[in-house]
Amino acid sequence: MNYSNVCALSCKFCEFYRKRGDEGAYEHSIEDVRREARGAVESGATEMHIVGGLHPYLPFEYYTDMMRAIREEADAAAGGLESPPPCDTSAPGRLHIKAFTAVEVVHLAKIAKVYKQSDRKAGIRHVLEKLKEAGLGSLPGGGAEVFDDRIHDEAFKGKIRSDVWLDVHRVAHELGLNTNATILYGHIDHADERLVHMDMLRKAQDEALTRLGYEAAADGSVTLTRAGVAQPTPDMTTRGGYFQTIIPLPFFPDGSDLEALPGPGGLENLRTIAVSRLMLDNFPHVKAFWIMQTLGMAQLMLQCGADDIDGTVVWYDITKVGGSSTHQETTAWDLQQAIREAGLEPVERDTLYRRVERDGKKWWLSA
Numbered sequence: 001m002n003y004s005n006v007c008a009l010s011c012k013f014c015e016f017y018r019k020r021g022d023e024g025a026y027e028h029s030i031e032d033v034r035r036e037a038r039g040a041v042e043s044g045a046t047e048m049h050i051v052g053g054l055h056p057y058l059p060f061e062y063y064t065d066m067m068r069a070i071r072e073e074a075d076a077a078a079g080g081l082e083s084p085p086p087c088d089t090s091a092p093g094r095l096h097i098k099a100f101t102a103v104e105v106v107h108l109a110k111i112a113k114v115y116k117q118s119d120r121k122a123g124i125r126h127v128l129e130k131l132k133e134a135g136l137g138s139l140p141g142g143g144a145e146v147f148d149d150r151i152h153d154e155a156f157k158g159k160i161r162s163d164v165w166l167d168v169h170r171v172a173h174e175l176g177l178n179t180n181a182t183i184l185y186g187h188i189d190h191a192d193e194r195l196v197h198m199d200m201l202r203k204a205q206d207e208a209l210t211r212l213g214y215e216a217a218a219d220g221s222v223t224l225t226r227a228g229v230a231q232p233t234p235d236m237t238t239r240g241g242y243f244q245t246i247i248p249l250p251f252f253p254d255g256s257d258l259e260a261l262p263g264p265g266g267l268e269n270l271r272t273i274a275v276s277r278l279m280l281d282n283f284p285h286v287k288a289f290w291i292m293q294t295l296g297m298a299q300l301m302l303q304c305g306a307d308d309i310d311g312t313v314v315w316y317d318i319t320k321v322g323g324s325s326t327h328q329e330t331t332a333w334d335l336q337q338a339i340r341e342a343g344l345e346p347v348e349r350d351t352l353y354r355r356v357e358r359d360g361k362k363w364w365l366s367a
């Protein structure tokens with residue numbers, strides 16, 4: 001759900017944002033949000049993924065009310081269950097709320113008037129604690145772009161820089177919230193800058209995994225891809241959260257202020273997946289984001305290091321393929337076919353990467 005496309009910023013690559021009063025500008029009421037949540041539960045969704053523009057006028061309470069409204073609707077639809085036990089097929093799964101990129105979290109800290117440059121982590125912590133209390137389950141990975149001040153200042157000026165983005169995710173991990181990470185590549189960035197980005201992510205993940213009890217090598221690094229190394233699991237979030245997946249996002253120039261640029265080609269996209277898998281060997285998963293690259297390309301990405309395809313998305317306004325349509329949808333059956341054709345076994349997961357069993361729209365967590 002994109003709750004609003006009204007944004008205080010005007011990033012060059014973005015064709016999503018509007019200014020208030022512009023044609024096509026919108027903001028959802030809490031009633032709209034409830035309707036969306038009901039619709040999600042009724043259609044058998046495991047997750048609501050929520051992001052929006054940096055709305056300059058909505059108060060902080062709008063966001064906590066949004067979380068509470070979704071929780072109420074989802075829990076009412078699921079019979080008021082607090083936490084269905086694993087393997088209990090009579091207990092429907094609980095809709096997970098994954099919401100707000102790092103730049104939105106910082107924006108919320110500013111509108112809640114708790115953000116101070118001298119101690120930004122305190123403001124971020126305040127906001128994330130309140131959102132978690134209201135029902136937030138995890139953070140998506142958007143807004144990272146490429147961690148480099150030159151790129152940031154040329155293409156994403158006004159958005160948070162890498163140190164702030166990483167602080168938001170560090171604080172989320174400290175609070176036991178899992179998060180994802182992205183890299184938006186193929187615009188004014190260079191290959192070496194992408195590697196620096198990945199290195200910064202892997203160091204932040206080393207910190208998170210060490211907190212969970214993983215033993216680090218002499219240089220402080222943790223590796224998850226070695227044979228016999230157990231993967232982190234959601235029950236570890238009592239000790240802290242961690243990055244679950246890296247999502248390489250190719251830049252699509254159409255309709256943005258950078259549309260004179262060619263954008264990355266297919267081979268470059270596949271190589272970026274492969275390099276992500278190699279560099280981020282402490283990330284449990286690498287995602288083939290078919291929404292931006294088609295399901296056919298995603299099959300090749302599965303053979304280049306990705307192990308995750310996401311998902312049967314219905315609406316995704318922020319990242320349009322070629323600017324053509326905002327309605328992008330596939331079926332579970334199509335995803336399963338694509339995965340099998342790529343030589344792999346499809347497994348449905350929830351947001352926290354737990355195995356899901358499903359009977360039509362009813363789903364539950366597997367053992």
Ligand code: SF4
Binds near residue numbers: 054
């Ligand atoms: S990318 Fe995000 S912050 Fe930038 S203009 Fe678009 S909606 Fe606003």
